[in-house]
Amino acid sequence: xxxNNNNNRVFLVGFLAVVGIALLKRHxxxxxxxxxxxxxxxxxxxxxxxxxxxxxxxxILANKGCTIIMGSRNRLKSEEVVREIRKATRNENVFYxxxxxxxKSSIERFAEFIQNRYxxxxxxxxxxxxxxxxxxxxxxxxxxxxxxxxxxxxxxxxSLLWTLLKRSSRLRIINVSALAHKMNPQRGI
Numbered sequence: 573x574x575x576n577n578n579n580n581r582v583f584l585v586g587f588l589a590v591v592g593i594a595l596l597k598r599h600x601x602x603x604x605x606x607x608x609x610x611x612x613x614x615x616x617x618x619x620x621x622x623x624x625x626x627x628x629x630x631x632i633l634a635n636k637g638c639t640i641i642m643g644s645r646n647r648l649k650s651e652e653v654v655r656e657i658r659k660a661t662r663n664e665n666v667f668y669x670x671x672x673x674x675x676k677s678s679i680e681r682f683a684e685f686i687q688n689r690y691x692x693x694x695x696x697x698x699x700x701x702x703x704x705x706x707x708x709x710x711x712x713x714x715x716x717x718x719x720x721x722x723x724x725x726x727x728x729x730x731s732l733l734w735t736l737l738k739r740s741s742r743l744r745i746i747n748v749s750a751l752a753h754k755m756n757p758q759r760g761i
Contacts, residue, residue, distance in 0.1 A: 612637035614742070615693050617686060617733065619643050619671060619726065620700025622650040625748055629697055634663040641690075643671025643682050644700060673700055673725030674711040683732035692739035698726035699748040 616633050620626040621642030630640050634657050644650045650668040657666045669685045672678040686693065702721045709717040715724060730737070730745065737743055 610637055614638045614695060615641070615690050616695035616697065617641045617643070617693055618697045618699055619673060619729070621697075622646055622653045622668075626697070626699040627653055629699065630666065631657050631661065633695070634658075634661040634666050637663060638695070639665040639690075640667065641686055642666070642668045644668070645670070645672050671700070671729075673721045673729070674715075674717055676713060676728065679725055679729050680732065683729060686733060687736060690736060693733055693736040694740040694742050695744045695746070696730060696733060696737060697746045697748065698730065699746075700726075701748075701750070703750070 611633060614633075614637075616630075616638050618626050618630050618633075618640060619642075621630040621640070622644045626642070626644075630642055630653070634640050640657070640663075642650055642654065647668070647670060654666050654668045658664055669682055670678065671682040700721065702717055705717055711717055711720040713720070726747065737745065
């Protein structure tokens with residue numbers, strides 16, 4: 573009888589381990605996570621979506637069915653990324669519109685493009701940034717370029733899209749940041 577009990581325990585432990593692994597896989601595939609579920613009908617705006625974190629984010633959201641509007645300065649690179657994401661995800665609702673976050677007029681044109689085409693925006697990902705410019709550069713309004721692009725531009729874009737953002741019952745505004753504030757030139761990092 574003890575051999576049967578041991579066999580039953582081994583079977584039960586094995587069964588529970590398999591069920592546990594299956595549940596973990598489901599969780600990480602997005603079955604339980606509302607952020608990774610089917611996003612058909614969602615509209616997402618991503619600044620700097622043509623490379624790095626922005627590109628990966630655009631790819632993931634497009635793969636879940638989300639409509640993506642990418643804004644960046646580099647038209648050729650962005651159009652190539654749009655084609656790549658559309659092909660890989662079979663989602664034709666991935667678009668690009670030029671956006672230079674150091675330029676007030678460019679931000680206004682980008683916001684107007686979105687306002688004229690969409691009734692709401694569900695996800696705004698303020699991702700684009702400049703970093704470690706070799707010398708102090710001012711934008712056309714006299715603001716230092718890091719401040720203009722990384723902060724003021726995103727704030728202005730968010731304020732212009734605010735009416736569309738408020739219309740979403742599932743609104744998310746994500747401001748991507750970095751650990752650059754922890755850099756110490758005397759210690760190397």
